[in-house]
Structure formats: C-alpha cells, structure tokens
Amino acid sequence: MRPKENTEEFVKVRKPDVKTSREMDKRTLDDSLAAMEQTMRAKSADQKPSTARIITLRRMIKLTAAAAVIIVSISFYVAHQGPGEQNDIIIAEALDSPAKIMTMKSLKIAFRRGGIEGIENQCEKALKILGPEPASLSLADLYNGSQS
C-alpha cells in the first residue's frame, strides 16, 4: 500500500467516537427550538398587514363603496327619472309632427318606456295620424324626422 493511502486509512478508521452530554442536548435543543419559534413568529407578523395598510385599505373600500353607490344612483335616476321627463317632451314634440312619430328616436324612447308594447302603441298612434298608406311619406321620411 502506498504511504499516502496508508495514512488516509489510518486517519479514517480512527474517527473519534464522541457522544454529546445530556446537558448539552437539552441546552442546544431548547435554544434551537426557541430560535425556531422566534423566526416563525417574526415571519407571521410580517405577513399580517400593518395598521397603516389596514387604514388605507378601509379608505379604499369606503371610496369604492361610495363610487358604486353614486354610479348605481345615477343609473337608476337616468333609467327611471331623468330620461322619462325628457321622453315626454320628445314624444310631445313628436306628436306635433306625424313623421317624427315614426323616427328611430321616438321608437327607441317608446321601447324604453314600454318595451314592445310601447313600440306598438307608438306605431298605432302614427298609423292613426298618418293613415294606412301615407302617399306623401317615404320610408326615409319615416325614419328621419328631421327631413319632414
């Protein structure tokens, strides 16, 4: 055997057989477990949102809720109140001119107010005024109130 390998073998087989003491085990394990718990506690604290973040979040939630309420209110108002008055005015104007009764705008308003029935009523009104075949009214005139 070569001297180098000889020495290596000599060292290898004489690995010290050391045992830890009970006191050392207790001290090391206690301190290690305490360090482990401390790290875990610190990490979980980092994950919790800070007070400032909670306040900001609350403000954002409040603002979002307020914006949502405003949007819903405006939508509700536009759908039921505002345009309704406008519609009456428009329809009243439209009634003045028979051609305008059949314009897309008036039909649209009629649909909004009464759905298909509203359109039918509007059409009936128009037919009553214009008659079944108005000779003086073209299709273009029917759908474009401004030209009549």
Add this chain to the structure above:
Amino acid sequence: MAVSLIGQVDLMVEDNILVWKFNRGSKDALRRIYEKFKDDLLGLAITLLRDRSLAEDVVHDVFVSFAGAVGSFHLSGTLKGYLSTCVANSARDRNRLRSPRNAEPGIIQAAGSDSDGPIENAIGIEESGKLQDLLARLPYEQREIIVLHLHHEMRFREIAKALGISINTVQSRYRYGLDKLRSIVNSVVTK
C-alpha cells in the same frame, strides 16, 4: 458500490424530507436532525478545537443558527456536509479568537522524520484519542481539510466551496497535511 450508492440516495432523500418538514415548522424534524448529526459534529469540533466546552458551544451555535433559518433554509448538497461546514467555519472563527497561550492544549511540536515507513506499526499505539493528539500537531488549515475529507466524507470541491478557497489550495493543504501526519506518526513509532 451499488448498495452504498443506494444508501447514500436514501440518506439524501431522508435529509430532504427532514428539511422540508423543518421548513414547515416541524419541531420533531429539528430534533431528528439534531439527534442524527450531533455526535459527528461534536467530534469534528473537538478534533478541530481540542477543547470540549468550546466544541459544544460551536455545535450549539450552529444548531441555533440553523433553527433560525426555518422557512427559508435551502439545502443544495447533503445536510451533513452543510452542518459540518458550519461547524468548521464556526470553529475556525473561535480558533482565531483564542489566545495563542490557551490554544490547542497538549500540542507538542512535531519532530517528524520524512521517512515513508509503515504506518501499521503505529496502529497498536494509536487510538482515536491519540489520533486527535497527532492531528492537533498539524496546522489548523491542514487538519480541517483532512478531517472534513476523511471523517466527514466531503469532496475537495465541496470543501473548497464551503471554505471559500480554491480546490488547488484544498488539495495542497490535504497533501501537505498527510505528509506531515505521516512524519509525526513515524517519529512516534521510532520513539
């Protein structure tokens, strides 16, 4: 060969499972890791420092530091290799801090001969405790690499990476250390 390879793979798998559990806050996993490596690590620290109470402090500090890394610990090699490296690094720091007067008690200046005589003659007179006396006569850097390589089965590449030195330095320290150890043993046998 194949059996030892399978055994090594099993150990690595076990280590990885332990580390996985440890990272999820398992105290049992930490206890298991400590129980598994405590004696080897204490042996390494004692061989490097030649002082049991200092060695116990080193192992204690290494485990406390390891436990503090819960949740973010990443194992790249073997767990034993990692912990051995931590112990070696901590022992080196302690060794630097020790005053030269208190350092390595019982060290006798090596009066070795350069002959390559048979080591077997020394086997009868040297036990593991005596080996530590012999190793203590080596410079700290050489002793560290010999012990990590031969007792803790770390490769030269691993040791170089762990200690932050080149693999050539590791190999030359190992070679010089072995030569010196052989000289020391031969001189003891001659006496």
